[in-house]
Amino acid sequence: MGTPTTRSLIASLLALTAVACDKGTAAGPDNFIGDARRGTDLVKKYQCGGCHDIPGIAGADGNVGPPLHRIGTRTYIAGYMQNSPDNMADWIEDPQRALPGNAMPRMGIPQKDARDIAAFLYTLK
Ligand code: HEC
Known part of the structure; x- marks a missing residue:
């Protein structure tokens, strides 16, 4: 589910994926289920901030990996795979x-947690 903004973002990402997808089946907005609020807690729990600078997460100022600023509108994940909800969770x-x-x-993050983090x-x- 998610906010209307999140849903429209996901829809536009999926439209992008449909054009340039090399991974086969794309997720529809209806089968992307994630809880962003729970995801916020999980990002703290798994300490993603030890390696990433993450807006909105206190103390998340790591510089091992790339900053996650605007990752929600990035075209590619790791410069490699299309930024779709399924690919992000994977x-x-x-x-x-x-x-x-x-x-x-x-x-060792379970798929359910990964989807909430996504x-x-x-x-x-
Ligand atoms: C030990 C360090 C480390 C930890 C911990 C870590 N990451 Fe990463 N992450 C990286 C590195 C390094 C990359 C860059 C990989 C690449 O581009 O090939 C990366 C890439 C990413 C990307 C893609 C970024 C981009 O600009 O395309 C996302 C999203 C991401 N990580 C999310 C997370 C989340 C969420 C967590 C916590 C569950 C996490 N990472 C934990 C090191 C880490």
């Missing part, structure tokens, strides 16, 4: 499966 769940050998570690990241525009 990235968070297992970045080593998504892009083997990249520097973000697999953190919903939070999509509030960063």
Whole structure:
């Protein structure tokens, strides 16, 4: 679900994915379910801020990975895969499966948590 703004953002990301998707099936807004509020807490719990500068998260000023400012409107994740809700959740769940050998570690995050975190990241525009 999410706010109307989030839904329209997701819809436009999906439109983009439909044009340039090389990953097969794209998610529809209806089957993207994420709780951005819970995602905010999970970002703190998993300490993403140790490696990323993340707006709205106290103390999240890491500089190991890229800042996540405006990640909600970024075209690509890690300069590699289309920024769709499904791809973002897959990235968070297992970045080593998504892009083997990249520097973000697999953190054992369940898909449900990954989707809530993705919903939070999509509030960063
Ligand atoms: C140990 C450091 C580390 C931790 C912890 C970490 N990341 Fe990352 N992350 C990285 C690095 C390094 C990259 C860059 C990967 C690349 O571009 O190949 C990255 C990339 C990303 C990207 C893509 C950014 C972009 O500009 O395309 C997102 C989104 C992301 N991380 C989210 C998270 C979230 C959410 C968490 C917590 C659940 C997290 N990261 C935890 C190191 C980390």
